[in-house]
Amino acid sequence: MSLEREADVFARLLTGRPPSPYAVRKYIAAHEHLPLQAQDPFDRMLVSMASRGRLLARPADAYARFFARDSALRRKLSLMTAILESSPGGDTAYAPVAASPMAVVVRMAGIGLVFALVLAMGVFQHGLAGLVRKRR
Amino acid sequence: MKSFVVVGSGPSGVHFAQTALEKGCEVTMLDVGHQRPPAVEPDATFDELKHRLADPVAYLLGEKFEGVTLPGGAGEYYGLPPSKSFVLKGHSRHALRETGFASLSSFARGGLAEAWTGGVYPLVDAELEDFPFGFGALKPHYEEVARRIGIAGAVDDLAPFFPAHDGLQEPLRLDQHSRTIMERYAGQRARLNAAGCFAGRSRIAVLSVPLDGREPCDYLGRCLWGCPHQALYTPSVTLARLMDMPGFRYVPDTWVSHLVWDHARTLSGIALRRMDGTEDVMSARHVALAAGALSSARIMLESVRRAGGGILELPGLMDNQQILVPFVNLRMLGHVNDPRNYQYHQVCLGFTAPDPRHYVHAQITTLKTAMAHPVIQSLPLDMASATKVFRLLRSTLGVANVNLHDTRRPHSRATLELREDGASRLVLSYAPAPDDADQIARATARVRAALKALGCVIPPGMSHVRPKGASVHYAGLIPMGATDSPLTATDEGESRDVRGVWLADGVTFPFLPAKNLTFTLMANAVRVATHACQ
Numbered sequence: 077m078s079l080e081r082e083a084d085v086f087a088r089l090l091t092g093r094p095p096s097p098y099a100v101r102k103y104i105a106a107h108e109h110l111p112l113q114a115q116d117p118f119d120r121m122l123v124s125m126a127s128r129g130r131l132l133a134r135p136a137d138a139y140a141r142f143f144a145r146d147s148a149l150r151r152k153l154s155l156m157t158a159i160l161e162s163s164p165g166g167d168t169a170y171a172p173v174a175a176s177p178m179a180v181v182v183r184m185a186g187i188g189l190v191f192a193l194v195l196a197m198g199v200f201q202h203g204l205a206g207l208v209r210k211r212r
Numbered sequence: 213m214k215s216f217v218v219v220g221s222g223p224s225g226v227h228f229a230q231t232a233l234e235k236g237c238e239v240t241m242l243d244v245g246h247q248r249p250p251a252v253e254p255d256a257t258f259d260e261l262k263h264r265l266a267d268p269v270a271y272l273l274g275e276k277f278e279g280v281t282l283p284g285g286a287g288e289y290y291g292l293p294p295s296k297s298f299v300l301k302g303h304s305r306h307a308l309r310e311t312g313f314a315s316l317s318s319f320a321r322g323g324l325a326e327a328w329t330g331g332v333y334p335l336v337d338a339e340l341e342d343f344p345f346g347f348g349a350l351k352p353h354y355e356e357v358a359r360r361i362g363i364a365g366a367v368d369d370l371a372p373f374f375p376a377h378d379g380l381q382e383p384l385r386l387d388q389h390s391r392t393i394m395e396r397y398a399g400q401r402a403r404l405n406a407a408g409c410f411a412g413r414s415r416i417a418v419l420s421v422p423l424d425g426r427e428p429c430d431y432l433g434r435c436l437w438g439c440p441h442q443a444l445y446t447p448s449v450t451l452a453r454l455m456d457m458p459g460f461r462y463v464p465d466t467w468v469s470h471l472v473w474d475h476a477r478t479l480s481g482i483a484l485r486r487m488d489g490t491e492d493v494m495s496a497r498h499v500a501l502a503a504g505a506l507s508s509a510r511i512m513l514e515s516v517r518r519a520g521g522g523i524l525e526l527p528g529l530m531d532n533q534q535i536l537v538p539f540v541n542l543r544m545l546g547h548v549n550d551p552r553n554y555q556y557h558q559v560c561l562g563f564t565a566p567d568p569r570h571y572v573h574a575q576i577t578t579l580k581t582a583m584a585h586p587v588i589q590s591l592p593l594d595m596a597s598a599t600k601v602f603r604l605l606r607s608t609l610g611v612a613n614v615n616l617h618d619t620r621r622p623h624s625r626a627t628l629e630l631r632e633d634g635a636s637r638l639v640l641s642y643a644p645a646p647d648d649a650d651q652i653a654r655a656t657a658r659v660r661a662a663l664k665a666l667g668c669v670i671p672p673g674m675s676h677v678r679p680k681g682a683s684v685h686y687a688g689l690i691p692m693g694a695t696d697s698p699l700t701a702t703d704e705g706e707s708r709d710v711r712g713v714w715l716a717d718g719v720t721f722p723f724l725p726a727k728n729l730t731f732t733l734m735a736n737a738v739r740v741a742t743h744a745c746q
Contacts, residue, residue, distance in 0.1 A: 078463045089595070089596050092601070104271045109278075110277050110282065126583060134594055137596070138593075138594035138597075141240055141592065141593065141594055142592075145283055146283050146284030146729075151283060151382060154280070154283055154585055154588075154595070155277070155280055155282070155507050157588055157589070157595060158279075158281070158583065158585040161583065161585060162262060162269045164262050166259075166262050167259035167262055170584045170602070170603065170606075171603065172238060172604075172606040172607040173489040173546075173548075173603045173604055174548045174605060175604070177545040178543075179546065182604075183604060187600050187601055189599050190596040190597065194597070198594075201372060
């Protein structure tokens with residue numbers, strides 16, 4: 077998968093919007109300076125799966141958050157977050173949300189529920205894949 | 213006319229120099245002097261920068277993306293942006309080995325204080341007990357520094373811990389988050405005070421009204437990136453002023469190796485090395501060492517070694533232990549911060565102790581303008597969920613930076629070792645106090661309890677005990693005071709070993725209270741210069 081493709085999927089995953097050409101250029105340029113290469117086949121597989129689309133990226137990231145915290149996927153997503161928040165429009169994409177305290181609590185609960193589902197999917201997909209790989 | 217060579221352009225160096233010049237002396241300042249980059253878009257707020265700059269990512273994250281914090285990154289997180297990288301830029305001659313200590317050094321114009329968050333806290337008599345003077349003697353020098361740099365603050369419940377003095381400007385406008393904390397404190401005052409906790413406004417080296425051509429804070433939220441209007445004081449402000457004063461000469465690109473003295477132990481010269489590699493001995497009769505406690509100690513140790521005195525050990529290395537306690541302020545839930553704000557701390561907590569020297573100090577910084585990705589990636593969620601949660605909680609987030617006092621102990625020390633190439637290297641070793649862990653646990657528990665009483669939630673497992681040396685408040689290796697022994701300083705700050713050598717920085721402090729010491733460094737430098745010029 078190309079870095080352009082990664083940038084597109086990751087930006088949509090993080091903010092719900094496609095990245096600007098500027099953000100894509102910066103994402104590609106950062107790979108010349110930062111340690112973002114996958115360290116092993118499983119790490120490579122996580123990045124490869126995640127860059128196919130948002131639906132695959134989110135469980136892969138949820139899995140990586142707990143079982144591969146320093147993985148290339150987590151590093152690339154952190155980089156993309158840093159670029160998006162530093163780019164024009166970053167002030168709105170990461171700005172605080174005005175809501176009533178009750179609405180905040182309800183939204184947090186919703187996010188938690190979705191996260192639990194996504195994490196379960198990630199553990200099922202990638203935990204199983206990891207197990208199969210170890211058996212082989 | 214007396215002529216001084218001042219080594220270093222940090223807070224001690226520039227205020228020693230200004231005092232000496234005002235008293236009719238000549239001053240030559242030797243400095244490595246890495247320079248800060250020019251300010252960009254001086255009228256833009258932090259968020260506006262992202263729209264106005266042609267390449268905002270290069271400014272905010274660096275040309276080589278050095279400002280990106282990746283998961284699993286090694287070392288302590290300091291969060292200095294690329295525009296402040298000049299502060300920690302090294303020097304080829306600087307060599308260091310450390311045990312139990314992780315120090316930072318600066319060779320910038322203005323020194324480490326170029327990254328100062330502006331906390332200005334005079335010491336009380338109890339904290340000055342080991343010093344050869346009390347608050348009364350230091351007060352006029354505090355006031356002189358306050359007039360020079362501009363300090364915003366109030367006389368409030370923290371006044372018993374930060375004595376009042378002249379020269380205070382009106383406090384800055386409180387950000388909404390800090391305001392909710394102070395409102396809650398007003399309702400909980402009796403309960404908190406009974407538990408020995410007091411809250412009030414931070415004293416900060418920031419202008420709320422114009423001073424000497426500097427404009428007051430215009431709430432751009434860019435303190436961390438470098439105040440474009442110099443409303444937030446750093447020593448380079450004074451250095452720029454010194455450049456216009458008659459009798460002042462600034463010599464950058466200069467590394468001071470050691471001092472040279474004659475058989476009568478009177479200073480005769482300063483051995484230095486220029487950026488082009490040439491070495492020289494500059495003739496000098498009076499020098500003020502103000503290179504920072506660690507560098508000044510290195511220069512003295514190297515001077516003794518070169519003079520045939522062998523390699524000595526300097527006991528008494530001190531640094532404030534810091535603990536970071538993140539919190540969520542529930543009263544800010546659902547609110548949106550004003551993007552125009554002062555970015556650093558505006559509120560402090562002070563905690564009494566049976567021994568007033570053991571006062572605990574906490575600075576409350578509320579998250580307004582700052583990079584989000586280090587926080588987002590640390591949440592126990594996938595990045596998409598973490599981003600949503602961060603946005604919902606952003607206005608509620610803050611951190612208490614807790615400072616503890618330190619004392620001189622024999623096993624915390626500095627010395628030199630020779631390398632294979634014959635050059636020497638500074639060696640620092642730090643041994644924590646026997647009750648170090650207890651002190652940290654007690655202080656953290658008190659701060660957490662106070663924050664809870666102020667309506668905040670403390671996320672479990674998020675408090676961070678910083679490594680020794682991380683506070684950059686170094687002191688104590690050549691103490692001033694009554695003990696007439698080698699490698700100490702007189703009450704006035706002159707070396708007891710060599711006539712003509714004045715120790716103007718924190719290397720002479722015999723005790724390190726829990727507060728940021730920069731204000732006292734500057735006031736003491738004025739005091740030492742006053743004596744040196746007589």
